[in-house]
Amino acid sequence: MAVLDKPGFCDSHRSVTHREYGRARRSFDTELGFYQSKSWRLLRAGFLRMHPLCEGCAKLGNETPAVVADHIQPIKDGGGRFDPSNLQALCVSCHNRKTAQETARRHPRG
Template sequence: MRQKYRTDQQIYKTTESNAIYKTKPWANIRKDILHHEPFCRECAKSGIKTVAVEIDHIKPIAEGGEKWDRQNMQPLCKPCHARKTAREVLHKD
């Protein structure tokens, strides 16, 4: 398998994007979404009920996704979030 490496610009964008996850507004949104939709959306597509523990930006912030738009957020379990993130990193140009 071919490996891809991030450029300095991509690393900066990722770090900049991650800053919101340490804010009080993010904590509140995360808590609210997990309260109203406690199960992983990806697992639910297969008929599996797995408790969601993470909030994913459907379109990544680093790729122009809206960071505060709840329509751009989905609850995922840790394994599904890790798989989605890995796919996104591997498919970047």
């Protein structure tokens, strides 16, 4: 049995964890760059002007202002970045719920 004298990972797992972190970080930086691009900001603003109410809340009969132009099919799953038919207007609550469901599907527990 190995005993760790410092918190963290053992030598055999440290490089794997570091490599996975680097891969995830590069992916995050790429996504962040996209969402800060002028092209995306213009599409998002125009889309929310055309769709001012949350589509998730509307299905429940509620009128809530939309603040997120959400990709229906995530970009990482092949959804079109600039395809308006792949966008839906959501409030923060509906967007967070959808994102949590996608994350749970991607990374099942157990």
